[in-house]
Amino acid sequence: SYVLTQPPSVSVAPGETARITCGGSNIGGYSVHWYQQKPGQAPVLVIYGDSDRPSGIPERFSGSNSGNTATLTISRVEAGDEADYYCQVWDSSSDHMVFGGGTKLTVL
Amino acid sequence: EVQLVESGGGLAQPGRSLRLSCAASGFTFEDYGMHWVRQAPGKGLEWVSYISWNSDKVAYADSVKARFTISRDNAKKSLFLQMNSLRAEDTALYFCAKRAVDWSLDIWGQGTMVTVSS
Numbered sequence: 001s002y003v004l005t006q007p008p009s010v011s012v013a014p015g016e017t018a019r020i021t022c023g024g025s026n027i028g029g030y031s032v033h034w035y036q037q038k039p040g041q042a043p044v045l046v047i048y049g050d051s052d053r054p055s056g057i058p059e060r061f062s063g064s065n066s067g068n069t070a071t072l073t074i075s076r077v078e079a080g081d082e083a084d085y086y087c088q089v090w091d092s093s094s095d096h097m098v099f100g101g102g103t104k105l106t107v108l
Numbered sequence: 109e110v111q112l113v114e115s116g117g118g119l120a121q122p123g124r125s126l127r128l129s130c131a132a133s134g135f136t137f138e139d140y141g142m143h144w145v146r147q148a149p150g151k152g153l154e155w156v157s158y159i160s161w162n163s164d165k166v167a168y169a170d171s172v173k174a175r176f177t178i179s180r181d182n183a184k185k186s187l188f189l190q191m192n193s194l195r196a197e198d199t200a201l202y203f204c205a206k207r208a209v210d211w212s213l214d215i216w217g218q219g220t221m222v223t224v225s226s
Contacts, residue, residue, distance in 0.1 A: 001170070031210035035153070042203060042219060043153065048212040086153050090211030095167040097143065097155035097211065 002091040004100035011106040012077050020103045022070040022087030030089040032070040034063060037102075038083045046085075047072060074105070082107045110134035110215055112204050117220030120194050128220055130187040130204030135215070138182035141165075141207035144189050146200035147219070156202070157189065172198075194224045 005023040012018040022032060032050050035043035045054050047063035050070065060075045074081055087100040116128040130142070144156040157178040158167045166178055177190040187204050201219040208214035 031212075033210070033212040035213075037153075042216040043213075044216070045208070045212055045214050048208065048214070049210045052209075054214060084152075088153075088212070095158075096169065097145075097158065099145075099153045099155060102152040 001094060001096065002089070002098050004087055004089065004098055006085075006087060006100040006103045008101070009104045009106065011108055012074075013108045014077055014079060016077055018074040018077050018081070018105055020072040020074075020085050020087075020105065022072070022100050023068055024070075024089070024098075025068060027068055027070050027089070028066045030065075030091075032063065032065045033088045034061075034072045035086045035088065036081075036083045037086065043086065077105075077107055079107050081105060112206065112215055112217035114202060114204050114217045114220035117202065117222045119223045119225065121226050122195060122224055124194055125190070125192045126194065126222060128189040128191065128202055128204075128222070130189075130217060132185045132187070132206075135206070137185040142180060142187045143205045143207060143213060144178065144187075145203045145205055145213070145216075146198075146222075147203070148197075148200040151200075154200070158207070159187070191222070194222075196224050198222060199224050 034047040037043040050065040051063040062073045084102045086102045111133045113131045141160045159178045175193045179188045203219045204217045205213040206215040
């Protein structure tokens with residue numbers, strides 16, 4: 001089955017740029033989506049289709065996907081961005097949805 | 109307001125059954141595929157199951173296949189998950205979520221907690 005690998009944690013100072021990676025075999029051939037989940041809340045879609053932002057998501061959130069790595073980039077990080085972030089794809093070869101293990105973003 | 113509200117969770121003994129429901133409002137439910145996703149306490153997200161808009165396509169995670177059954181009632185704007193032969197490892201918060209572009213999930217409920225314990 002397809003596997004997505006994320007770093008368990010990323011730390012960044014306020015105002016800096018956070019980059020959260022999602023690794024997978026030829027992930028560039030998949031459409032990658034990213035979710036933000038704060039404690040006690042449901043996940044929120046922040047990036048879909050590798051790099052598109054849903055309505056209401058700040059421009060500070062961006063995404064890219066190529067080769068074996070997809071990346072969620074959060075510019076000018078704010079304290080309110082502290083959360084768990086998950087990448088996700090649909091594996092059409094197995095008809096399974098796959099999530100990465102999640103990355104805890106800490107704002108120092 | 110676009111909303112998904114789950115219900116039906118609770119405490120069940122191993123081997124017993126539970127049926128989860130998800131009530132949709134604020135969007136044309138019958139036009140969209142729907143998913144169940146779960147999250148064990150302190151753990152990450154795990155996909156459970158999918159059903160297409162007209163129920164002609166269903167899919168299950170290997171961990172629940174042959175034990176769980178997904179279904180929907182478009183007239184009642186409702187999604188269901190019948191969970192049989194429950195195991196301790198099924199203990200989790202269960203979310204229903206709406207399928208969007210490229211198999212992303214753009215609307216999530218707040219979840220219903222399922223605890224499997226004797």
